[in-house]
Amino acid sequence: MASRRTLFTVPYPAKLTPATILREAQTLLDHGGPDALAMRPLADALGVRPGSLYRHFDSRAALLNQLAEHAADALRDDVTAAAHAQTPRAALDAIARAYLHFAHTRPHTYDLLMTPRPEQPPGIKTTAGKHLWNALLAHVGALSGNPDDTGHAVAYWTFLHGAASLQRSGLYGASGPQDGLDIGLNAILDRMERAAHP
Amino acid sequence: MASRRTLFTVPYPAKLTPATILREAQTLLDHGGPDALAMRPLADALGVRPGSLYRHFDSRAALLNQLAEHAADALRDDVTAAAHAQTPRAALDAIARAYLHFAHTRPHTYDLLMTPRPEQPPGIKTTAGKHLWNALLAHVGALSGNPDDTGHAVAYWTFLHGAASLQRSGLYGASGPQDGLDIGLNAILDRMERAAHP
């Protein structure tokens, strides 16, 4: 009873949690890009005043960093889910599709993930980022026979990122990449197989 | 004589030409990125008031578009200069090095080139961009035996752009890509050669 009465006397009831803010921020980012993810529009979307957001995040940069962490988790989950294939080659093929699908459906989030923010040292430094790289390395190693095959893994990732980036920016043109993506990916995977069975 | 006297009575002598503005804008872009290339700092660097710039460029967007055109010319020139090699394979190898060197030494300019600006339809639409693509296509065709080998050219370009982008953003980490770039490039070039001599 007492709690019910105080409920009605609270002048400004809580509307926000870090989770709801991040959720709405993610929506704004995916729909309108990083410029659409400003504190004011974010507050509007949450039915709140801009200043209120700073009770939950110290700065916009802090919010972006947490968003990037979540994105790294999501990409890692997609990739590891795709990796459950019968052969190492099929796994790397499925991983490539999952990776490109992520970048295609959430281009701005992929950008956030791949764009180093100020004072964030280079390299994928998040825990999820390391797990992602280790997953790639493991599956590459399963195909090439070398359990720590950095060279082939870099080549594979480089091609994937190039494809994601060019597709994202529409630079392949109206005709799309046609069969160029399969060709390039197979070239790199073939080379891994040859390294295993020379 | 008359012209000499009028020289002294001109209240505001001309200081700007489109060329000098573009030159300074290029410097600002290369040194500080797109955010440093604002109209006010640009005017400061030229010893001029911000409003004066609008006598030479209708808008900042127009300036960026011309800058992108120049960048496309520069990259095309670098690439075609590198392409004078003895064999098709050596040419594609030299082109790759020139391409990555351009992106590495002028990362913000490379970004400008590869980032579609609003109301600019997708695909490399500049004249220089078409020439660049045609040059790639010609050299790929010389190696693979197919004069219009879009698939192999896309694979080649995709890998180059991925390498340029990852190197640019420092995502390879402290150790760099190691031999991953040579591995990936050779995998794609090998496949072109095999297409020519199955």
Next chain:
DNA sequence: GTCTATAGAGGGATAGAC
């Protein structure tokens, strides 16, 4: 925890004098 209100910086662009 949200509110009102505002500081303070930065940006693109324009009007009219000279």
Next chain:
DNA sequence: GTCTATCCCTCTATAGAC
């Protein structure tokens, strides 16, 4: 063609009331 002066907009972030 450049100048002075300004308009109007955006943004991040903070102070203090409730």
